[in-house]
Amino acid sequence: MIRHIVMWKLKDHAEGASRADNLAKVKASLESVKDCVPGIVEFEVGVATPGMEATFDVVLNSLFESQEALDAYQAHPTHVAIKPFMSAIRAGRECMDYVVPAAR
Numbered sequence: 001m002i003r004h005i006v007m008w009k010l011k012d013h014a015e016g017a018s019r020a021d022n023l024a025k026v027k028a029s030l031e032s033v034k035d036c037v038p039g040i041v042e043f044e045v046g047v048a049t050p051g052m053e054a055t056f057d058v059v060l061n062s063l064f065e066s067q068e069a070l071d072a073y074q075a076h077p078t079h080v081a082i083k084p085f086m087s088a089i090r091a092g093r094e095c096m097d098y099v100v101p102a103a104r
Helices: 019-031 067-075 077-089
Strands: 002-010 040-047 058-064 090-099
Touching (some): 002 067, 019 040, 019 058, 019 077, 067 077
Antiparallel strands (some): 002 090, 040 058
């Protein structure tokens, strides 16, 4: 299995909207792709909670059955369609993919 984690820091204002408005759009956009391909085992979108320490505004924590499932997700038209918006509103992005060891 492959764990896919992505974190975004959003601009204060972008695409004619505030950070708070864009946070809501990001969450809805990401959640719209959670079932777009077979092989998605887990898919969680989190947004920073006011008053709690956070260096990023949004996190996607997902788990895929295989590299092929992750590749299919990355190439899926619904996922590809949200990338321009995400690029326009982000101040920063970090990503990490890693193989999850099999349970013993």
